[in-house]
Amino acid sequence: MTRSLRLLATLIIGGLVTLGVFADQRERELEVPVVPTVLGTPHVSVGTWFCAGGSAETGIAAVGLELVNVGGQDAAVEVIAVRDDQIGEERVEVVAPALSRTVVNLLELAPEASWVGAIVETGGADVLVEQTFDGLSGTDRAPCATNTASSLFAADGATRILAEGEEMVLLLMNPFREDAVVDVRFDADVGLDSLEAVVVPARRVLAIDVTTEVTVAARVQTSVEVISGRLVGHRLQVRNGASLRGLAVTPMIQRGSAVSVLPSVRSDFGVFDRIIVTNPSNDEVAEVDLEIVTDGSVTLDPVELTVRPGRTATIEVATESRLAALGGFAVVARSLTGTPVAVGLERQVSFTSEIVPGTSAMPAVDSGAYRWALPLDGNQPMIDVVNPSTTAIATVDIVVVTSAGRSVAQSFELGPGRWQRIDGESFGERAVVVVEASTPVVAGRELTGFTSRQLLGGVALVDPVAVDQVD
16 A cells, blocks of 8 residues: 555544544433344355354465264265365265264365465254364364354454564455445554455355464454455464463454344453444444443443444453453343444463463454354363343353253353353363253353464354344
8 A cells, every 4th residue: 555545544543443442421411323134144044154264284374174963863064175276176975974073185186376265055953164274382172153244354463473472464354246346444553554455266265365464463453344245254363472372263243233242251350352343334423331240259340432433433342340250150241322333352371380372362242142052162161141131131041062962961040141151171172052041042162272262252053143233
């Protein structure tokens, strides 16, 4: 981008925004507009999965696919590899046996490609598709998407490759037969930058190396506006420094929501969680409450934010004294003006003798569901369940699914506006947990291995309900 364009962008936007937290100290006068319901939560009732993918085996995040069938019938699945080059697509048909987890070697379908994604067609009512990632700095996993979007957001990132070993890549996938065109904007602590009229070819994956576009940045927020077409995307973040090491592959937030949930927030010793709220609007101020949802042992007032158009607010949980003592909790991000906001969570765990170090991230969940599937990995899995209702008590069953069958491991009641954490270590290696509830809830998982950490939402097994429509 030319110097004149950089200056113009700076004048228009109004400067650096990385830590744009504006606490509202006045009486709020709000006019709440009607906002259309938009759901970005993956759910199995769609049957088509869009997997933005990862790198080849020698890259920073070698990608694989996993088909998880929690139903009682075998299911036919078709996998189509989507490459970053012009070589024709390859496809394979796979049977996903009932009550199983089936690994698909996606890289075998796209030999010599540098970046690979997938389109997956499932024939079973209870089959979900997730991606696995393996790199020199760690491992991660992420659900594939069940819808595409015209706006995508990456809440955070860093590019200090020499000083901290930080690399950031945006991976955009166009699953359709027509080219897509996008504008990309970067808000960083080192300034503003953008890429205009970037073409994402039909049925192709495009990698944008943010490390070379925005250099030596400790904080980068990214927005992708699709001028024509629709896409899915990931942010790939590598950290390989002296104090922090890990791989975080995070689905980009689609559009934003008026109400969304972060089910797994931590304030333990050595754990540094950062809540990031971006207002993608060009002209609407977002008045946002971050409602603190606990197990009922304590009640706290929300964190109040005023986020200006195009700006980002960041809350460092460890520096908020009233949050630091909680240990664990959930957050409901509620835009009181109705302006959709993009909310994400970034976690860094430092090297100590007591906990596994690493980095992980997740977008907020914008919907609840009566049934969720959560494939587990690692040796310290945790499941988090949030009841976003303000009136209804949720009766919750934690069902463990293995090749031997289904069994109810726990049952409990979860009051309105309450959060519950379940230790899944006893459920068995590579078990799948199905959360079944009498009213729509939000479910997430925190997976800890021997060297890596992962933070994910669940996959809805029935049609999701927008959080702001949960009674």
